[in-house]
Amino acid sequence: MPETPPPVRRSKAIPVPPVAQSASEKTLPLRINGKTYYHEGDPDMPLLWYLRDVLRLTGTKYGCGIGYCGACTVLIDGKAQRACLTPVKALVDQDVTTIEGLAGAELHPLQQAWIEEDVAQCGYCQAGQILAAADLLRRNPRPSDEDIDKLPNLCRCGTYPRIRKAIQRAAQALAETKK
Ligand code: FES
Numbered sequence: 001m002p003e004t005p006p007p008v009r010r011s012k013a014i015p016v017p018p019v020a021q022s023a024s025e026k027t028l029p030l031r032i033n034g035k036t037y038y039h040e041g042d043p044d045m046p047l048l049w050y051l052r053d054v055l056r057l058t059g060t061k062y063g064c065g066i067g068y069c070g071a072c073t074v075l076i077d078g079k080a081q082r083a084c085l086t087p088v089k090a091l092v093d094q095d096v097t098t099i100e101g102l103a104g105a106e107l108h109p110l111q112q113a114w115i116e117e118d119v120a121q122c123g124y125c126q127a128g129q130i131l132a133a134a135d136l137l138r139r140n141p142r143p144s145d146e147d148i149d150k151l152p153n154l155c156r157c158g159t160y161p162r163i164r165k166a167i168q169r170a171a172q173a174l175a176e177t178k179k
């Protein structure tokens, strides 16, 4: 009697190593000033570096790098945030506005008021001040001087009295456009 052949042993499926993600799958889409950019580098890169070193949007300034001074303030979905403390990976599906993107066809009322009140001295902190003010007016269209004084942005030139006047002027201008 012929020997029964041994059962065929089927090899277990060998797990296929995951296909390496293509560069395009690794990119982070970032919406900045109404345009979409694709970041392929370190997802922990601070937004401030990305703006200044990659996009060359140098209106956003480096001051302290630790979230204290406000020179790097940008708007993220309309809220004032510190770009030095914000990794780009935190920005998916959010809109970033820098000082370069604040104006529409005309200057933003805050920018106009800043010119009319001749606010800037050295100018270093001013982009951050304007964006912090934009967030304040979004939350509080008619802020008091005390509300303005609570803004956390620092100005080593001491332009605070002119900042106060400019924000009040812009608030007035925005109120008139809504009448
Ligand atoms: S540079 Fe970001 S808060 Fe000072």
Ligand code: FES
Residues within 6 Å of the ligand: 120, 121, 122, 123, 124, 125, 126, 154, 155, 156, 157, 158, 159
């Ligand atoms: S204008 Fe010089 S730091 Fe504010």
